Amino acid sequence: MALSNKSTMIELELSSPLFFFCLVPLLFLFFINCRTSPKTNRSSSSSNKLTTKLPTSYPLLGSFLTIVKNRDRSVQWTSDLVRSTPTSTFILHRAFGQRSVITANPANVQHILKTHFHIYQKGDIFRTTLKDLLGDGIFNTDGDNWKFQRQVSSHEFNTKSLRKFIETVVDAELSNRLIPILATAAASKTVLDFQDILQRFAFDNICKIAFGYDPAYLLPSLPDTEFAVAFEEAVRLSSQRFISVAPLVWKIKRVLNIGSEKKLAEAISHIREFAEQIIKEKKQELSEKLSLDSVDLLSRFLSSGQFDDDLVTDIVISFLLAGRDTTSAALTWFFWLLSGNRDVETDILEEIREMSEGTVYDEVKDMVYTHASLCESMRLYPPVPIDGKQAESDDVLPDGTALKKGMRVSYHPYAMGRLEKLWGKDWAQFRPGRWLEKNPAGAAAGKWSFVARDSYTYPVFQAGPRICLGKEMAFLQMKRVVAGVLRRFRVIPAVDDGVEPVFVAYLTSKMKGGFPVRIEERAGRGGA
Numbered sequence: 001m002a003l004s005n006k007s008t009m010i011e012l013e014l015s016s017p018l019f020f021f022c023l024v025p026l027l028f029l030f031f032i033n034c035r036t037s038p039k040t041n042r043s044s045s046s047s048n049k050l051t052t053k054l055p056t057s058y059p060l061l062g063s064f065l066t067i068v069k070n071r072d073r074s075v076q077w078t079s080d081l082v083r084s085t086p087t088s089t090f091i092l093h094r095a096f097g098q099r100s101v102i103t104a105n106p107a108n109v110q111h112i113l114k115t116h117f118h119i120y121q122k123g124d125i126f127r128t129t130l131k132d133l134l135g136d137g138i139f140n141t142d143g144d145n146w147k148f149q150r151q152v153s154s155h156e157f158n159t160k161s162l163r164k165f166i167e168t169v170v171d172a173e174l175s176n177r178l179i180p181i182l183a184t185a186a187a188s189k190t191v192l193d194f195q196d197i198l199q200r201f202a203f204d205n206i207c208k209i210a211f212g213y214d215p216a217y218l219l220p221s222l223p224d225t226e227f228a229v230a231f232e233e234a235v236r237l238s239s240q241r242f243i244s245v246a247p248l249v250w251k252i253k254r255v256l257n258i259g260s261e262k263k264l265a266e267a268i269s270h271i272r273e274f275a276e277q278i279i280k281e282k283k284q285e286l287s288e289k290l291s292l293d294s295v296d297l298l299s300r301f302l303s304s305g306q307f308d309d310d311l312v313t314d315i316v317i318s319f320l321l322a323g324r325d326t327t328s329a330a331l332t333w334f335f336w337l338l339s340g341n342r343d344v345e346t347d348i349l350e351e352i353r354e355m356s357e358g359t360v361y362d363e364v365k366d367m368v369y370t371h372a373s374l375c376e377s378m379r380l381y382p383p384v385p386i387d388g389k390q391a392e393s394d395d396v397l398p399d400g401t402a403l404k405k406g407m408r409v410s411y412h413p414y415a416m417g418r419l420e421k422l423w424g425k426d427w428a429q430f431r432p433g434r435w436l437e438k439n440p441a442g443a444a445a446g447k448w449s450f451v452a453r454d455s456y457t458y459p460v461f462q463a464g465p466r467i468c469l470g471k472e473m474a475f476l477q478m479k480r481v482v483a484g485v486l487r488r489f490r491v492i493p494a495v496d497d498g499v500e501p502v503f504v505a506y507l508t509s510k511m512k513g514g515f516p517v518r519i520e521e522r523a524g525r526g527g528a
């Protein structure tokens with residue numbers, strides 16, 4: 001799996017001549033011990049106890065060595081740091097004097113994502129790093145270009161499209177692919193990597209939404225579908241640019257077309273060739289039709305006549321990235337948590353069995369307890385665990401942290417889901433009940449109502465003007481999968497008792513090494 005290559009890549013970079021050329025002089029400075037105390041934000045630097053927990057910063061090197069030491073658990077490490085400061089914010093000193101702010105403070109999150117949205121953009125660092133893969137697609141652009149793409153895409157997420165999505169795309173994938181694979185695994189007592197299965201499921205779904213094309217990635221043979229593999233490779237290599245010793249390292253490799261950059265260029269060229277071919281076919285199809293009855297995004301963008309082919313390709317690739325690993329990450333951790341909380345599973349089953357006789361769409365919309373359970377699982381394991389912006393001008397956050405123009409600021413949903421001051425003493429417990437209240441009276445008396453948290457305390461889907469466009473679609477898809485799977489099967493982790501999966505982040509969160517499970521048919525169940 002792609003993840004296992006991550007640390008290998010970092011080691012490669014650390015052993016490269018470039019690394020020694022740039023950093024040996026700095027290591028010398030480090031060993032002669034001319035170190036400074038870490039400067040944190042105003043409030044936390046006033047507390048000795050807390051400053052000792054923050055990594056020491058050295059001239060030029062910053063906290064580089066500690067960052068490298070924690071590279072395989074950077075989300076957990078930064079989460080521990082941010083949670084240990086009184087304002088839930090700290091400044092990380094990177095090499096060459098670069099500083100970035102990391103925060104888990106809801107007031108700061110609201111400031112960055114909503115009230116001072118105009119100051120906090122994707123910025124040059126993010127855009128340049130992902131430019132080869134995402135071009136100027138919605139995920140990688142700011143200003144008017146972003147606004148227009150968002151406006152056109154939002155039609156894909158209206159009720160009619162969502163209904164069609166759940167009733168055609170998701171249900172077909174579920175009944176024709178996922179359920180048969182699980183039934184076979186149950187009958188043959190095979191161990192499946194459930195993370196891989198869910199990723200394949202999500203990839204087929206998002207390709208159908210974005211392109212109107214079925215890559216058939218979730219088949220019993222678990223094929224190495226060329227397009228899917230190229231996409232996986234391109235995301236993996238692009239995200240490794242973020243953990244490069246310095247951006248200069250990957251930029252030089254790119255110019256020389258060597259190592260990981262050569263592989264990245266090949267994967268991207270494969271993706272674009274493939275996308276261009278689909279665009280050609282789709283244009284042909286559209287020219288032969290009198291009216292637009294396709295639901296896919298590609299048809300919508302091509303028919304708008306506002307975008308050239310290159311930009312349409314960029315936009316579609318952004319959507320593949322947005323929808324590919326997010327729902328699968330959420331579901332992987334959800335099934336893991338459920339396996340250790342059988343009481344929650346029982347309540348979900350009860351809800352599934354009581355579901356209305358209406359259409360699939362209405363049924364899924366009514367699954368309040370399952371909705372709460374998914375929110376609770378994403379609180380502890382958010383699919384996008386940490387996300388960043390860049391300040392376009394000097395600014396001061398509500399907790400007093402000062403930012404200079406060009407500084408990166410990251411908000412940290414993983415840390416925020418673990419803050420006692422936000423979730424109470426039992427924050428570590430998987431308890432869907434914290435999102436629910438019983439209706440006291442009326443027709444729905446005794447039924448559960450969902451109690452949402454504000455999106456700055458729970459920015460799992462981001463918040464403000466750039467809040468995730470696919471949020472509702474994601475919930476519909478996830479609830480349909482949960483209902484389809486649990487109604488018929490039990491998912492049992494195939495790991496020794498007491499073994500916990502390892503959380504790793506890779507743009508989106510993953511279980512290191514996959515999620516091995518056994519599937520059991522529930523007694524007395526028929527089909528999906």
Ligand code: HEM
Nearest residue numbers: 150322323326327330383384460461462466468469470474
């Ligand atoms: C559990 C599932 C999901 C989670 C947790 C999630 C989370 C997020 C987050 C954190 C962002 C902000 C990323 C950034 O700007 O850096 C985002 C943006 C976005 N998401 Fe999702 N997402 C999910 C599923 C989906 C799905 C299924 C789709 C589409 C089919 C989608 C489409 C988008 C789009 C288009 C954006 C960009 C919005 C913009 O910049 O205006 N997401 N999502």
